Amino acid sequence: MVEPFDVVDLIRAKRDHGTLSSAQIGWMVDAYTRGYIADEQMSAMAMAIFLNGMERTEIHDLTLAMVASGERLDFAGLTKKTTDKHSTGGVGDKITLPLAPLVASFGVAVPQLSGRGLGHTGGTLDKLESIPGWRASLTPEEFFSQLESVGAVICAAGAKLAPADGKLYALRDITGTVESIPLIASSIMSKKIAEGTAALVLDVKFGSGAFLQDPAIGRQLAETMVRLGTDAGVATVALLTNMNVPLGLAIGNANEVRESVEVLAGGGPADVVELTLALAREMLALAGHPDADVEKALANGSAMDTWRRMIVAQGGDPDAALPTPQHTQVVTAPRSGVLVRQDARPFGIGAWRLGAGRARQEDPVQHAAGIDLHAKPGDTVTAGQPLFTMSTDDDARFERALEAIEGSYEIGDAGTAIQTGGALIQGRITA
Amino acid sequence: MVEPFDVVDLIRAKRDHGTLSSAQIGWMVDAYTRGYIADEQMSAMAMAIFLNGMERTEIHDLTLAMVASGERLDFAGLTKKTTDKHSTGGVGDKITLPLAPLVASFGVAVPQLSGRGLGHTGGTLDKLESIPGWRASLTPEEFFSQLESVGAVICAAGAKLAPADGKLYALRDITGTVESIPLIASSIMSKKIAEGTAALVLDVKFGSGAFLQDPAIGRQLAETMVRLGTDAGVATVALLTNMNVPLGLAIGNANEVRESVEVLAGGGPADVVELTLALAREMLALAGHPDADVEKALANGSAMDTWRRMIVAQGGDPDAALPTPQHTQVVTAPRSGVLVRQDARPFGIGAWRLGAGRARQEDPVQHAAGIDLHAKPGDTVTAGQPLFTMSTDDDARFERALEAIEGSYEIGDAGTAIQTGGALIQGRITA
Numbered sequence: 001m002v003e004p005f006d007v008v009d010l011i012r013a014k015r016d017h018g019t020l021s022s023a024q025i026g027w028m029v030d031a032y033t034r035g036y037i038a039d040e041q042m043s044a045m046a047m048a049i050f051l052n053g054m055e056r057t058e059i060h061d062l063t064l065a066m067v068a069s070g071e072r073l074d075f076a077g078l079t080k081k082t083t084d085k086h087s088t089g090g091v092g093d094k095i096t097l098p099l100a101p102l103v104a105s106f107g108v109a110v111p112q113l114s115g116r117g118l119g120h121t122g123g124t125l126d127k128l129e130s131i132p133g134w135r136a137s138l139t140p141e142e143f144f145s146q147l148e149s150v151g152a153v154i155c156a157a158g159a160k161l162a163p164a165d166g167k168l169y170a171l172r173d174i175t176g177t178v179e180s181i182p183l184i185a186s187s188i189m190s191k192k193i194a195e196g197t198a199a200l201v202l203d204v205k206f207g208s209g210a211f212l213q214d215p216a217i218g219r220q221l222a223e224t225m226v227r228l229g230t231d232a233g234v235a236t237v238a239l240l241t242n243m244n245v246p247l248g249l250a251i252g253n254a255n256e257v258r259e260s261v262e263v264l265a266g267g268g269p270a271d272v273v274e275l276t277l278a279l280a281r282e283m284l285a286l287a288g289h290p291d292a293d294v295e296k297a298l299a300n301g302s303a304m305d306t307w308r309r310m311i312v313a314q315g316g317d318p319d320a321a322l323p324t325p326q327h328t329q330v331v332t333a334p335r336s337g338v339l340v341r342q343d344a345r346p347f348g349i350g351a352w353r354l355g356a357g358r359a360r361q362e363d364p365v366q367h368a369a370g371i372d373l374h375a376k377p378g379d380t381v382t383a384g385q386p387l388f389t390m391s392t393d394d395d396a397r398f399e400r401a402l403e404a405i406e407g408s409y410e411i412g413d414a415g416t417a418i419q420t421g422g423a424l425i426q427g428r429i430t431a
Numbered sequence: 432m433v434e435p436f437d438v439v440d441l442i443r444a445k446r447d448h449g450t451l452s453s454a455q456i457g458w459m460v461d462a463y464t465r466g467y468i469a470d471e472q473m474s475a476m477a478m479a480i481f482l483n484g485m486e487r488t489e490i491h492d493l494t495l496a497m498v499a500s501g502e503r504l505d506f507a508g509l510t511k512k513t514t515d516k517h518s519t520g521g522v523g524d525k526i527t528l529p530l531a532p533l534v535a536s537f538g539v540a541v542p543q544l545s546g547r548g549l550g551h552t553g554g555t556l557d558k559l560e561s562i563p564g565w566r567a568s569l570t571p572e573e574f575f576s577q578l579e580s581v582g583a584v585i586c587a588a589g590a591k592l593a594p595a596d597g598k599l600y601a602l603r604d605i606t607g608t609v610e611s612i613p614l615i616a617s618s619i620m621s622k623k624i625a626e627g628t629a630a631l632v633l634d635v636k637f638g639s640g641a642f643l644q645d646p647a648i649g650r651q652l653a654e655t656m657v658r659l660g661t662d663a664g665v666a667t668v669a670l671l672t673n674m675n676v677p678l679g680l681a682i683g684n685a686n687e688v689r690e691s692v693e694v695l696a697g698g699g700p701a702d703v704v705e706l707t708l709a710l711a712r713e714m715l716a717l718a719g720h721p722d723a724d725v726e727k728a729l730a731n732g733s734a735m736d737t738w739r740r741m742i743v744a745q746g747g748d749p750d751a752a753l754p755t756p757q758h759t760q761v762v763t764a765p766r767s768g769v770l771v772r773q774d775a776r777p778f779g780i781g782a783w784r785l786g787a788g789r790a791r792q793e794d795p796v797q798h799a800a801g802i803d804l805h806a807k808p809g810d811t812v813t814a815g816q817p818l819f820t821m822s823t824d825d826d827a828r829f830e831r832a833l834e835a836i837e838g839s840y841e842i843g844d845a846g847t848a849i850q851t852g853g854a855l856i857q858g859r860i861t862a
Contacts, residue, residue, distance in 0.1 A: 011607030015481065040474040044606035047478035050446065175475035176442030 003027070007037045007045075014048040022061045029065035033164045039171055046168070046177040054182035056227070062182065063228050066190035069164035073111075073196035078148060080109040083287040084197040085279055086188055088221070089121040091209035091348035092247035095275055096124045096154060097260035098268075098298075101306035102280050104151030105297050108287040111147055113157035113195050120348035121209075122253065122357060125156055130254035130323055130367035134316030152310045161194040179211060181221050189228040199235040199286035201279055202226070204429075207244035207421055209344025215240065215426060222429040230431040235286045239278060240427035245377055245420050246344050248272040251351040252370015252391065254322040264304040269376075271424050273298075278425055325368035325391035329398050333381040337411040341419040342377050346408035347388075350401040354392040366393050371401075377420045381411060434458070438468045438476075445479040453492045460496035464595045470602055477599070477608040485613035487658070493613065494659050497621035500595035504542075504627035509579060511540040514718040515628040516710055517619060519652070520552040522640035522779035523678035526706055527555045527585060528691035529699075529729075532737035533711050535582030536728050539718040542578055544588035544626050551779035552640075553684065553788060556587055561685035561754055561798035565747030583741045592625040610642060612652050620659040630666040630717035632710055633657070635860075638675035638852055640775025646671065646857060653860040661862040666717045670709060671858035676808055676851050677775050679703040682782040683801015683822065685753040695735040700807075702855055704729075709856055756799035756822035760829050764812040768842040772850040773808050777839035778819075781832040785823040797824050802832075808851050812842060 005027050010020060020028070028045070031037045054062070075082045083103060087093055100110040114136075116123035125136045136156040138146065146153045159166060165187050172178050192200055202225055205211075206218030222238035229236030248269040250259040262268040263276055277294050284292040297303045311318040351357065355366030369392045375381050387409065390401055410419075436458050441451060451459070459476070462468045485493065506513045514534065518524055531541045545567075547554035556567045567587040569577070577584045590597060596618050603609050623631055633656055636642075637649030653669035660667030679700040681690040693699040694707055708725050715723040728734045742749040782788065786797030800823045806812050818840065821832055841850075 008605060008607050011478075015478065015607055038605070039471040040602060041606055043471040043475040044478040044608060047442075047446065047475040048482070048607075051479070051482045171471060174439060174469070175472055176439050176446055176479075177475060 003031065003036065007031065007041050011041060011045050011048060014045060014052060017052050019055050020058055020061075022057070025058060025061040026065045026068070029062065029069055029164045032167065033069045042168065043171055043175040043177065046172055046175060046183065049182055050177045050180040059182045059186055059224060060228060060231060063186040063190045063193065064232070066162045066164045066186060067194045070162050070194060071160040072194050073161070075109070075111070075147075075196050075198070078109055078144070080107060080148065080151060081199070081287040082109045082111055082197045083199040083201070083283040084111060084192065084195065085201045085203065085283055086192055087203035088184070088188070088205050088211060090205045090243040090247060091121060091344040092251045092256065093122070094127060094248065094250070094256035094260050095203065095272065095279060097127065097257065098263040098272075098276050098303065098307070099279055100152040100154055101264065101310050102276065102294060102297055102303040103283045104310070105302040105306040106284055106289050106292050108151060108284065108289070109147040110152045110283070111143070111195060111197055112152070112154045113161070113191070114154055115157065116358070120345060120352050120357065122251070122256065124154060126365045127253045127256045128154060128316075130257055131311060131316040131318070132320040134311060134314050138314065146313045150306060150309045150313050152306055154310070155314070157191065157195070162190040165190045181217070181224055184211070185221060185224040185228060189225050189232070192229070193232045193234060197234060199283065200229050201282040201286065202236065202238035203275070203279060204238050204240050205243035206240065207242055207344065209246065209348055210243035219427060219429065222427070226429050226431055236431065237282050237286060238429040239282065239425055240429065241275065242421050242424050242426055243344055245342050246347050246373060247275065249373040249376070250370065251347055251373070252356040253365060253367045255370050255372055255391070257322060261307070264298065264307050266299050274424055323368040326393045327391070327395040327398070329390045330386045331388050331390070333383055333385045333387050333411060335411055336382045338414055338416060338418070339375045339377050339379050339381055339387070339409065340412040340416045341410040342373070343408040346404050347371055349404040350390070353401040353404060354390055354397050355394060368393060377418050380414070434462065434467065438462065438472050442472060442476050442479060445476060445483060448483050450486050451489055453488070456489060456492040457496045457499070460493065460500055460595045463598065464500045473599065474602055474606040474608070477603055477606060477614065480613055481608045481611040490613045490617055490655060491659060491662060494617040494621050494624065495663070497593045497595045497617060498625045501593050501625060502591040503625045504592070506540070506542070506627050506629070509540055509575070511538060511579065511582060512630070512718040513540045513542055513628045514630040514632070514714040515542055515623065515626065516632045516634065516714055517623055518634035519615070519619070519636050519642055521636045521674040521678060522552065522775040523682045523687065524553065525558060525679065525681070525687035525691050526634065526703065526710060528558065528688065529694040529703075529707050529734065529738070530710055531583040531585055532695065532741050533707065533725060533728055533734040534714045535741070536733040536737040537715055537720050537723050539582060539715065539720070540578045541583045541714070542574070542626060542628060543583070543585045544592070544622070545585055546588065547789070551776060551783050551788065553682070553687065555585060557796045558684045558687045559585060561688055562742060562747040562749070563751040565742060565745050569745065577744045581737065581740045581744050583737055585741070586745070588622065588626070593621040596621045612648070612655055615642070616652055616655040616659060620656050620663070623660065624663045624665060628665060630714065631660050632713040632717065633667065633669035634706070634710060635669050635671050636674035637671065638673055638775060640677065640779055641674035650858060650860065653858070657860050657862055667862065668713050668717060669860040670713065670856055671860065672706065673852050673855050673857055674775055676773050677778050677804060678706065680804040680807070681801065682778055682804070683787040684796060684798045686801050686803055686822070688753060692738070695729065695738050697730050705855055754799040757824045758822070758826040758829070760821045761817045762819050762821070764814055764816045764818050764842060766842055767813045768811070768844055769847060769849070770806045770808050770810050770812055770818070770840065771843040771847045772841040773804070774839040777835050778802055780835040781821070784832040784835060785821055785828050786825060799824060808849050811845070
């Protein structure tokens, strides 16, 4: 075929602060998916986009071109309304686990296509795979049938949704071009638009445990994504949430499932409950249930019931014992006082090094590895009291995990300011 | 081996306007040469360098790291002093052909390692290959022996000199990262330093027919390269020259050889003679002959004698007929007046499209293809008089060549300002 554009011209245009047309972006994404544009050319383009940015129209065109690079799911045949959630990722972020069944318990469909963890943030599928028998891969028929019967599905996204994004994301990871608003926004939204959900709630995290440190940049990303979703016909709302402190007490895989089940049983750490409820209310409001009593659904067991049905539908045994670690090591408080700081990222890296995460896409994870916190910022502690427990199947890992965590928490005198960066939910962005 | 750095960290540092250390740059170039750093990573780095620039120390380190990636020639065994010239490339730039024998006729050695043309600027080796029998490849022994006996050698640079530069240059060509001062300067100077010459004169061109349009940027590039050469122990001087108008009357291969022989015979176009003499004086001054009478060497045949010996030494027949084209087409003046504009780049592209240049490295060139100008800016022309002749072996090429050239020349009334961008030689940069 005769190519309508020369990729070097397009790279030079973006390099020189130009704006790419719809036709140029559409061709570029298609040519990259076909392999006509080489990875080295796309990575120069990604760096030029990273440094020179993209106009609103370009981000829009890039997102839709990535959607068009693959299949687009269609839920028109479902009797239920679809509503979904996406988090930009954080430490201890297991919210999808209690959230999907909670929302589905109101008779709506939650088609949660998830990924695996890479780096210091965990992956939803890795967590659920610690449940004996549970499987992440469903056929399209199983997926639709479970959405209709149970309502909640958490499963692996197929490679057929937005394949251009899959290719570009892998490239960005090795070329230092991840933290760019146009590239993050188009990556997330192309997958979600291709997934076909009618409504979407975004949990955009900022702070030490998130991809973006700065709340102002987080807000910009949230605004960009809400606009992209709305323009594509997906009812989209975003919450801007604080990821400076780990979410909940569990960081890992099996321990995060355990904590999620506590929430579904009406207990669990206050921050996990708060965020689960807030996101559930948003998802349900977008699906036509603005007055849903989500606290009641946790209290009366209906969310738990949906969880159990969801696990069973995917081959899992909700009553089976979860894996336990071969080695644990407890770290105690060196002095008495108040825990004033507990920095999310080092704890995320620590859990990763203990075996909860993977360095390469093909590595396995240890389902029982991770960290259990015994105190949160603001808690009073006494010298010698356990602060956190590290778990792993390989005790050589404790040392490097501790290296990461060292200096990331602090005990101060009573009255010292608590360094958490403020409230958990710091903003709500709508179209 | 355990790598001391992570390339993604280095890309991110440059992306975020950081300065890379000597150790980081040295490792990066070595790891890229070894294939440990992937092309897509290096192209992201090249774009980050393009957009964020490099400190003086970084350019220095990059240049020396590329020198260290391969062999470095050593002329200590020669009885003659070495002096060389490099041009950043232009349209009709055949200066190396008369210059090398002219300078060598004073008893110095000119080890001119040259390349082939790519794009709209021609290649010295392509031009010389229009001489029947002449060959560009010499063994190291032939190269040294000819330097000692004839003094002038124009031959192909081996792949062993600065291989990192060869790899990076090929990458820059397809990723829109060519026109960057740190990358151009380190590319040129790494090859020249590896080549081992004691003295170097740079012909840094600006204007429509050059890589760099802007004389101020040309001056910056010249200053950067003079500093790099001087720091590496190579006596280096640069001339800043105007490339808005084609050099001489011939653009192509065989016709440029013909014009070079005219200069060596004491004739030739005034601009080609002027630049040849100026560069020869600089090269000879750096080699200890500040008072060499270069005009006399052209007039008395000693430069021509060296030319003939140089061609014969490389298998060529200086008396053989040069190839002639199968088709020619003459373009005449549409009106009478003064030729006020003749834009170098479109004529370079025209000659390229006629077959004088190549689109891909592996393409052959047509030695008889090109353009012969019959008038230069400032000349009075009458309607119907030939302005230029196009030559090719494939008459389907005339149309696209004319498309390139159309609108690139202008005939005005007597007294209209001549648009050439001023004098040929516009600056001289020394350490």
